[in-house]
Structure formats: structure tokens, C-alpha cells
Amino acid sequence: MPQPMPLRALLAEISALTLHVQQLSRMAGEASALIENGQRPAPIPPENRHVTDQDAEAERQAQSAELEAAILRIFDETFGPRTDTLERQMSMSLIGEIGPAAFVQKVLWGEEISDIALTIALERMLPALERLVEVHPRAFLRQANSVLGRFKSN
Template identity: 65%
Template structure:
């Protein structure tokens, strides 16, 4: 007889290979969102300087960025379900989803891993089981989650 009941939290842990696949998908979506955001900023600067004419409908690019963000959020929700189960009424899940909606998925991951405010620390403690997966995500795609550090490093390289 198994020491872990089939309905326990431990038996609900996802298979490591499936979780890695989900993390890879989130990483790819994050990179797409950041690339589109960078492109949108460059285009805005060119339009403002008059170098390029504005596109017929500039909302298309914004819609693309928003679409990728929604896909990334959906992937994070899926990881929540894999790690914590399908319940949406937990305080951890509700707090996380509200925060992702407010600040975006990239900033959410940064807050969980490196936040210094008391609310960030509480979030990190609540999501402790996700930390190894989030750390792997950052290690695999550091440019997606370390954009501020990369920006400073690029300034030093150029100077």
C-alpha cells in the first residue's frame, strides 16, 4: 500500500518532463513578448522622429503584444494547475493572478524570485513549490527575466 494517499498534494505533483516542457513554452512566449515590446518601442521612436511613416493601424502591434502576453499568462496558469492543482479559490492563486494581471508575467516571476518588499517575501513563501521551476526558467532564458541587468551590462559594454 502506498504511503501517500492518491488525493494528497504530493501525488498531484506533475511529471518533471511535462513541467519542463511547460516551462520551455512559457520561456518562448516570454521572449516573443519582449521582442515585440522592443520592436514597438523602436518603431514608436522612429515614428516620432519622422524617420518612418506610422503604420495604417498601430493598434495591430499592440494587439500582437497583448496576444502573446495572454498566451504567457495562460501558460503560467497551466503551471499553477500542474504544481498546485486546479483549485482557483486559494489565496496564493488569487493573489498571483491579480498580480500577473497588474504587472505582467515577467515582473511577477522577478517579484517571486527577487522581491524585497514584505508582500514579495510572503508571495515567495506561498509559492515556494514553484521556485525551482521559476529558477530553471530564468537560467535557461536570462534575457527574458533579467532585462534590467542586461540593459546595464550593454551600457557598460558600449561605454
């Protein structure tokens, strides 16, 4: 008996996410080896940085604005310049509510029925959103970076 398409799509997304985590793990190992060999300077630990809360907030706002502009470009490239489409209006409302990084996470990795429906509606955008994650991994994979850090320390 064939499985429903949404389940197949969900399984494909889980598989893709697993591959991304494996790639990130491999990259973290390579970066660690480079640092240990002295080929790259080690990153400055957060406690040694002199960044104020205002600096951090300004950086988050700038990054958020950059991500939102990138998402708008992706919409234009994928669906054309029309702003009155249901997909675009719903997406812009959601971006305003949860922010651009959380929006992309919801589209690419969301687990709720509404997330899956959003993913299906924006299916043509998925490759571009995946590239956006590759360009800005720190913005989208904060949780994954902390998990990978724990694996690395073990």
C-alpha cells in the same frame, strides 16, 4: 545566533540572481564574439526596424497572454487544478494588476516584505518560474539587458 529563515531565503535569492547575471554577462560576451567573427548575423538595431507602435503593442499583448498561460500551467502542475486556493487567487489578482512578467519578477527578485511573503507562499513554484525566465529572458530581463549592454560598450 541563527539568522531568521526569510533572511536566509533572501540571501539565497540574491546569490542565485548574481549567478544569473554572471551567466548573462558570459552569454553576452560569447554572442558578441560570434558576431565579431561573422558566425552569426548581428541583430537589427531598433532604429532600423520598421515596427509600428501597434505591432509592438500586439507583440507585448501576445507575449503577456503566453506568459499568463504558462503561469497557469505552472500553478496546475505545482498545486493542482484547484482555483479556489488563497495562493492562486492572490496571484491571479496580482497578475491582473501588474502583468505576468512583473509578477514573476516580484516572486523571484522582489525586495519588499510583501514580495518575500509571496515568494515563501509560492516556494514550490520557484524552479518552474526560473525555467520560465530562461525560456523567455527578454520578457523578464529587459532591465538587465540594458545594463549588460552598457557593460559591453565600456
